[in-house]
Amino acid sequence: MTRNARLSTxxxxxxxxxxxxxxxxxxxxxxxxxxxxxxxxxxRTIPARWNxxxxxxxxxxxxxxxxxxxxxxxxxxCTPCKSTARVLDDLAARTESVTHVDLDVTHRPDLAxxxxxxxxxTTLILDSYGAVRARIGGAVRRDIVVAELQKVLAA
Amino acid sequence: xxxxxxTATPAASKDxxxxxxxxxxxxxxxxxxxxxxIVVIALGLLGGNPxxxxxxxxxxxxxxxxxxxxxxxWGAFAGIQRHPYGVLFRNLVRPRLKPPVxxxxxxxxxxxxGVGFVITAVGIVLYLVGVPYAIVVAxxxxxxxAFLNSVFAYCLGCQIYLLLARAGVLGRKRPAAA
Numbered sequence: 064m065t066r067n068a069r070l071s072t073x074x075x076x077x078x079x080x081x082x083x084x085x086x087x088x089x090x091x092x093x094x095x096x097x098x099x100x101x102x103x104x105x106x107r108t109i110p111a112r113w114n115x116x117x118x119x120x121x122x123x124x125x126x127x128x129x130x131x132x133x134x135x136x137x138x139x140x141c142t143p144c145k146s147t148a149r150v151l152d153d154l155a156a157r158t159e160s161v162t163h164v165d166l167d168v169t170h171r172p173d174l175a176x177x178x179x180x181x182x183x184x185t186t187l188i189l190d191s192y193g194a195v196r197a198r199i200g201g202a203v204r205r206d207i208v209v210a211e212l213q214k215v216l217a218a
Numbered sequence: 219x220x221x222x223x224x225t226a227t228p229a230a231s232k233d234x235x236x237x238x239x240x241x242x243x244x245x246x247x248x249x250x251x252x253x254x255x256i257v258v259i260a261l262g263l264l265g266g267n268p269x270x271x272x273x274x275x276x277x278x279x280x281x282x283x284x285x286x287x288x289x290x291x292w293g294a295f296a297g298i299q300r301h302p303y304g305v306l307f308r309n310l311v312r313p314r315l316k317p318p319v320x321x322x323x324x325x326x327x328x329x330x331x332g333v334g335f336v337i338t339a340v341g342i343v344l345y346l347v348g349v350p351y352a353i354v355v356a357x358x359x360x361x362x363x364a365f366l367n368s369v370f371a372y373c374l375g376c377q378i379y380l381l382l383a384r385a386g387v388l389g390r391k392r393p394a395a396a
Contacts (some may be wrong), residue, residue: 081263085256092362096370138383140329141376142241142322169383176384183380 103201106188106211111196119193122174128155128162131215132189133208135165136180143202147184150205154212161212190215238321239299244330246311247293247303248368251286251334255361258283262354274346283353286360287338293331298324301331330367330375334360 120127120134133151137144148165155163168175168183178187181200188197188211197211261279268274293301341356366372382388 076263076266078264081260084263085260088259088358088361089256089365092365093369095362096366096372099366099372100370138376138379139323140326140379142326142371142373143376145323146320168380169388172384172386175380180380180384183376 104199104204104207105201106207107198108211108214109196109198111190111194120178120187120189120195121193122166125164125166126162127164127189127193128191129160130191131158131161131212132193133161133163133212134187134189135163136168136175136178136183136185136187137165138167138169138183141183144184147186147203150203150208151186154205154208158212158216161216188212188215237299237324239304239324239327240307240312240318241320241322242315242318243304243307243312244298244301244322244327245368245371246307247301248364250303250306251289252361252364252368254282254286255357255364258286258357259354259361262351262357267350271346271348274348279353279357280342280345283338283357284342287335287342290331290335290338294328294335298327298331326373326375329379330373333375333378334363337363 120132125134133155135144135147135151137148144165148163151163151165155161166174168180174180178185184202186199186203186208187195188199188208190196196215199207199211258279261277261282265277265279268277274280289302293304298304337356337360341353341360344352344356363372363374367374379388
């Protein structure tokens with residue numbers, strides 16, 4: 064009974080406290096969502112001079128584009144991967160000598176580790192040498208991919 | 219649990235090729251789930267920690283949470299197309315909306331239902347063995363996932379699937395050269 068008594072002191076939580084706790088939870092989830100959205104689709108440009116042999120992407124069975132490659136890492140359970148694939152496919156079709164490669168990491172976890180894929184989709188923009196020139200985490204935005212691709216193609 | 223899902227995936231994706239779903243359907247369902255989970259958390263906090271198993275089994279927070287968990291199981295094992303909230307969406311909401319811009323593969327939301335089922339089932343088991351506030355904690359975790367999915371289209375299932383694949387739990391059915 065003493066255990067019950069101790070537990071029951073714990074159990075008194077009034078409606079106002081509960082309402083505050085719930086409001087806090089909704090607020091925290093909203094903040095998380097806003098933060099996450101802000102990081103999605105952002106490109107990190109990697110200057111060509113930083114590229115060493117170690118940064119050159121070479122994957123057996125994958126042919127790179129003559130001028131640039133849009134290399135996408137996906138899984139089949141990923142909804143934003145599908146929209147990203149559509150955007151990249153379309154860009155590759157419209158731009159000469161640019162190829163879109165969509166790799167399912169389910170079957171190649173070694174690639175996910177090698178290229179430090181922490182979310183899907185992750186897109187790497189490779190130049191004609193296969194060097195990584197930009198990295199985009201999350202669903203891509205067309206204008207951002209175009210801008211990064213222009214930088215690679217201009218060089 | 220993960221093993222059954224992994225083997226279930228290829229069958230689901232075969233289905234997917236033939237028929238896509240309205241992407242707003244799962245987000246609508248996630249909104250209902252998020253609201254119900256808020257109610258569970260409120261009931262759980264107000265109800266405290268019952269001392270005996272018999273008392274725990276009749277707690278309103280437990281009963282509602284168990285229903286939510288069963289609905290997740292339904293979505294995960296019967297497929298998102300047969301999900302009760304999906305039926306509600308198709309019959310009540312979809313006719314009032316413009317047609318979808320694009321259809322979506324049902325595999326990702328079906329996997330997400332499985333993730334929801336695992337989170338809620340773990341909460342239920344811990345609660346029944348007497349871990350204080352296990353349901354409140356599990357419901358809060360599931361709420362964050364459902365809320366982010368509904369409001370921000372965030373895909374927690376994608377993240378978990380990737381981690382499992384990287385850990386070698388899933389996949390490796392086909393070797394190299396995709």
